[in-house]
Amino acid sequence: MARTSKKAKKPAHSNRKYIIGFWTLFGVGILAVIFIFLLAGWGAFGKMPTFEELENPETNLATEIFSSDGETLGKYYSENRTPIKYEELPQHLVQALVATEDERFYKHAGIDARGTARAAVYLGTRGGASTITQQLAKQLFTEDVSQSFVTRVFQKIKEWVIATRLERQYTKEEIITMYFNKYDFVYQAVGIRSASKIYFDKEARDLNIQESAVLVGMLKNAALYNPIRRPEMVKDRRNQVFEQMQRNGYISEAEMDSLQKLPMKIEFTPEGHDEGMATYFRAYLQGFMKDWIKKNPKPDGSEYSLYRDGLKIYTSIDSRMQKYAENAVTKHIAHLQKEFDRQNKSNPTAPFRDIDESEKESIVESAMKRSDRWRKMKDQGKSEKEIRKSFTEKAEMRVFSWNGTIDTVMTPRDSILYYKAFLQAGMMSMVPQTGEVKAWVGGTNFKHFKYDHVKQGKRQVGSTFKPFVYATAIDQLKFSPCDTLPKSKFTIEAGKHGNQNDWSPKNAGDSDYDGMISLKNALAQSVNTVTARLIDKTGPQPVINLVKKLGIDTDNIPAVPAIALGVADMSLFEMVSAYSTFANKGVYIEPIVVNRIEDKNGTVLYQNTPRTKDVLSDEAAYVTVNLLEGVTQSGSGVRLRGTWAKGRLDYERAVTGYPYDFKNPIAGKTGTTQNQSDGWFIGMVPDLATGVWVGAEDRSVHFPSITYGQGATMALPIWGMYMKDVYADKELEVSKEPFEKPENLSIEVNCSNYGAAKKTEDSVPDELDF
Incomplete structure (x- = not known):
């Protein structure tokens, strides 16, 4: 009978060192992670926000200008941000955000462990791990860096720490509101309210679900997914947002299919200082506010910032009357200009009259020396000969016309004569019993003609x-x-x-x-x-x-x-x-x-x-x-x-x-x-x-006869058109x-x-x- 041999068992204590080693390493790893987070919290990887800063995160808030009938006339800002409250956000906008950016937003405390693990295993190919709170932390308190791997790791650790602190400090609704108020949608649209006005010409509370999906889609990268530059790409991204909303149960599959078939409608309404309503008035108001700020410091003695402190200015201007005034000026002057140009065709000193060639040259000379070109070249140390030569060299430029801005090529000297030929207008309307100015039109186009013909001229x-x-x-x-x-x-x-x-x-x-x-x-x-x-x-x-x-x-x-x-x-x-x-x-x-x-909290700072x-x-x-x-x-x-x-x-x-x-x-x-x-x-x-x-800008630019050159023909029709519109608007009474x-x-x-x-x-x- 053959003998069988049994393999000798290793004693249990022989694996003990591996088990101890594993748990030791695991424990050290956990402690190391905790220590790293503590170091981040102590500011070892860069300045961390204090409790007070978390309570009141510093944000550049635009000063908003309101008409007497409650419309926004414009803003002054370094960032065009006007905050709104959670109650003003439509439900579908919030749902689109959560479905697209952070599906487990209401279940985590700032860090999504499952999302983080998935990102680590798949190296980010199946979605990132940043929660809405982390993204807010990054916007508020950390810098966007794209340097070494180690630097980016420390950046992410700071975001995690700040995110957990934000979650302890704020409710979920407050975090969503802060996130929407902070995000830069480009084209000077900082925050959801500005974005709603600029891309859809409406308040955020009035957005429909398609518009909400467009704006949420832009959160991935507003510069890339921008409806003005890449409408087809943005429409595809919008439809992905609908898919995410359907996946998370916010809309049905039938609703998703229906919504994805809808065209994307953009109502682009830029809010730059040169665009919008009452531009000349806003320029005057800017000077008014700067004078007021100098004379009225904050309680701590510092100055208010017109561009960062979120002031609210309630003006006397009525947006309806301002609209009627601007329409009357534009309509009349655009057509009067056609007649003026026609009468100037046979004028040898056009656009001037009653002057000789030497007087014409004197006017052009004066305009050259007052121009930005002359000033800038002089500051650069250019000689007068070089500066004068530059005025005779053709250059590409964009110039004003009543049919829209024109791309053309002309010499700077010719552009001076070109602009001298335009008729200008000023218009102001006020209530005699109260002194309230209801309409202020300082010129025909603020972008091209900055001079105000209401108060400056x-x-x-x-x-x-x-x-x-x-x-x-x-x-x-x-x-x-x-x-x-x-x-x-x-x-x-x-x-x-x-x-x-x-x-x-x-x-x-x-x-x-x-x-x-x-x-x-x-x-x-x-x-x-x-x-x-x-x-x-x-x-x-x-x-x-x-x-x-x-x-x-x-x-x-x-x-x-x-x-x-x-x-x-x-x-x-x-x-x-x-x-x-x-x-x-x-x-x-x-x-x-x-x-x-008022200040940003509604405290009245000035009452007329x-x-x-x-x-x-x-x-x-x-x-x-x-x-x-x-x-x-x-x-x-x-x-x-x-x-x-x-x-x-x-x-x-x-x-x-x-x-x-x-x-x-x-x-x-x-x-x-x-x-x-x-x-x-x-x-x-x-x-x-x-x-x-x-x-016109120069008094030597005028009609040759009283037929068109009298006030009854030049100015009175604007009054007539304006008042017809005013009377037609029964609400104005x-x-x-x-x-x-x-x-x-x-x-x-x-x-x-x-x-x-x-x-x-x-x-x-x-x-x-x-």
Whole structure:
């Protein structure tokens, strides 16, 4: 019988050292991981946020500008971020985020162990491991590095530590909200609210499920998955978001199929400083805010930041009226420009008139030296010869046109002449009783023409100055609109009223000097000789005193009779607020553009207090308004009515909506300066005063004749189009009622049986006794 041998068993203690070794290594590994996390928490791998920083993470918040009707007009920012609350996020947006970025978001405490293990085993080929909380930690407190492997590992450890701290500090809803408020969707769309406005022109709460999927899809890489640059790629990514939502039970398979077939609709509305509504106003407001910030420090003594502190500015601008104003300016000037260009085709000194070649060169020379090109090249140490040469070398450039921006090639010198040829406009509308500015249009295109023609620009006001002369005469001497004066030629001799030379103004029609005329008709027809007679009776200084009380800068207005015809330069801002005093019963109120300023927490930092002063009696103010009503009843403003078609231009009939057919009382005045360089119209109804100026950058750029060059053609149509839209908007409730008549009015305004019937003598003595 063969012998069998048994293999000897190893004693149990022989494996003990391997078991001990394994658990020792495992324990050391665990301790090492814990120690590494402790080191990260202590800041060994870089600065970690403190408890206070976790409680209040530092974020650049945009200052937001609101209209009086609650719309966002624009923002000032270093990052265009305006935070919103969780309650303002639509449910499908939150579901899309969780389904796509972090399926187990509500089950983990900042780190997804399963996701981390999967990423480690498959080296990231089956999805990453970053949770929403980790991504937030990375955005808030760590830097995006792409250096060595070791550096990236330490970066990830910091994210894990911060993520767990965030989870202890905030609720899941707060983390989602912070994440959406922080993410940069590019195109200056930082945060979900800005992204919603810029890509879909709506608030985040109004997003539909397709739009939410687009924005969530962009979270993977907003620069790559951008609907403006790569719409097809973004649509595919959107459909992947729908798949994730279906996989996680947020939508059914049928809903997914239906949604994936829908086209992707983008409503791109950029919010840069050059785009959007009320750009000129926002530029002015920026200066206003910087002045306010200097005078109003924070409680700790530091300055507020207009670009980072998330201030809220509540302005007087009404977004609807601003829209109507911008539309009226754009529509009128675009078409008026066509006629201007047509008349310039045979002009040898185009776009200038009434100058010779040397004067033209002088204008171009001045523009060259004021240009950014000249300044930058000079700062670079270039010689004047080199700088001048650069203005004659052709270069690629993008230039403005009324048909959109044009890519072209021209010399910088030619571009100066090109831009000089464009007509410009300014428009401002305000409530006389409150001073609130409701519309502010400083030009035709802020991106290409930065100069503001509401407050920055000052131009000769022409006949729009005459009501100040009439108002002085009414206030001082109790003149009636029915009193008469001769239209005949009139001279104020040298030495009188500070006049150095004889002054003999001419009327618009050289032969229009016969007979008598009432003050009401004289203002309506803008008779210069009558205005000269009035300032001779009042003297120029009382007129200047009145104008100063009306808020106009008089430092450069000489006390001479010639000011009566509007030779002084004034801003549209000054003129509209001055005229508003007549509609406000003689009480001047300083224009208001900001009603309230709040900090990011809603604490009121500034509340406007109206500043007013009595300038005229309510009687004198009303009589002046009555005079101005005559301008739209029978004078240069009569085209606002629908009953007079004489001399109507084909352009105005086709473009501006003429006849305007206003039936309600309107007080106003047109103005046209010498050589048709400036056209004005200021019109008022009881609760709204609106002024318009039209001209070009240089006064030598103008229409050749009064047909198109007068204020009634250049400026008045803008007022007419604007007011038609304002009245059509019933929510605005702008008055069509008569101006309120003062009680116990002692000056006669009904001329039926008054001195207007006198034809042979001056019914206005040097002083009247009522």
